[in-house]
Amino acid sequence: MASVQKNIKLPKVDLGVFGGSGFYKFLNNVKEYAVKTPYGEPSAKVAVAEMKGKTVAFLPRHGKNHEAPPHMINYRANVYALKMLGAKAIVSPCASGSLQAHVKPGDFVVCDQVVDRTNSRKDTFYDGPKIVHISLADPYNEDLRKIAIQAIKDNKVPCHEKGTIVVIQGPRFSSKAESKWFTHMGWDVINMTQYPEVTLAKEVAIPFVNISLITDYDAGLVGEGIEPCTAEEIIKTFVSNNEKLVKVLNRFIELFPKNFTSNAEAELKAAVLHE
Template identity: 55%
Template sequence: MYYSADIGVIGGSGLYELGKEVKKIEVDTPYGKPSDEVSLLKVGAKTIAFIPRHGKEHTLNPSEINYRANIHALKSLGVKAVVSPCCVGSLKFAMKPGDFVVTDQFINLTSGRKDTFFEKPKVNHLSSAHPYDDKLRVLAIEAAKECGIPVHDGGTVMVINGPRFSTVAESRMFALLGADVVNMTQYPEGYLCLEQEIPVVNIALITDYDAGLEGHPDIKPVTNDEVIRVLNENAEKVKALIFKFVEKFEV
């Protein structure tokens, strides 16, 4: 049976489903299996294809995710855009836990990940100067504001291997390099969308202040418990923002 979808959503930590009324399908790709089954759900006249990035039981650490399979699966379903929500640690005092950031740039510090579809015999060199789609970013920011969610327009995400959190020295270095937030999964996910010619937008929930901030000794380094607490407090906001975005997106 042939299935199709209008928009792909790849859920990060704490976002393992978007709804209960879904059709779950297995999708095979030349790159292996995606992180989990793909859930198809209707939002008005549109169909979302949802994949939990870490698997539905959060069994995949950031470097174990089969990013190519996830993106290829969404491409095979015909999605016209990908929404890539994730959790981030802030490197700027003004970007507070509970805020959202619609990033516009990334810096990749990961290693060892399969990060291209362009392997022999087809090798290509693609510009990633502007990795996130500006039109989708505008929609995401408008959606956040309409939902009453504090949102920052633009920001650079530093992508690290994980699963460990940063040292204080690393966090300081990331800020000096011009990053605003830190994450473990935006690369190669966003770039692979570019290779497949799928516009992508990153909507990031700030859960913590990474390893603390210079000049703010009262701000303690991130802990997993703190991340989970902020996630739980904002889980419904993430879903509301995604659904509002989908409502505004024109297929």
């Protein structure tokens, strides 16, 4: 059983991973930390373990028992917990639906763009008096994307090297009209959690990468035997993808340089308008 630590003597980690509770069984010598942040408690205790010569922190965004729906996740606490642990980068795999026929269930997409269609989420650390206008022009770190693409290909998983992910509020799925609109706009995948994770990571200067696991086709692609998604289908397909994802993450961690650096701090500094 993992030991639970308080904020005293938090470890320094190389890499943070947002994922599901299924990852725990693949970790050895795990220590769990009940991290207290200025934004409340994260979704669960943070599990820290050594993997491939790196210290890795795992945090299940929905809680250890998947008790937090996407619109109720404390995204700020989750991201800030990894900041407190000193994570040099964050990997954010997520279950996603396909908006394009060529993006098939079972495929992995390493997204390079994001569209926010959520509402009322706490999506900034800067409510004043410090004012920061972070750029989301390039939401995902290119060096991390290259590592993710290589890790996926090394495991012979079908990989789309680019894609735009549209993030909806949830917990409901899209209407057919909404889904067809997203497809018409040329967006590739749909999800409920990538925003505000990605922009919050930018605001604390942590490079971020997404790996979208395609579970099904979205409602707007219904036809020619394609049926609309259900929560049960998403969960079932995600479970079947989990084995592939764990292999990909293991390879990603192996490829991730322990001395990884980026220009995230400089980007954040340049975004400060008022201290």
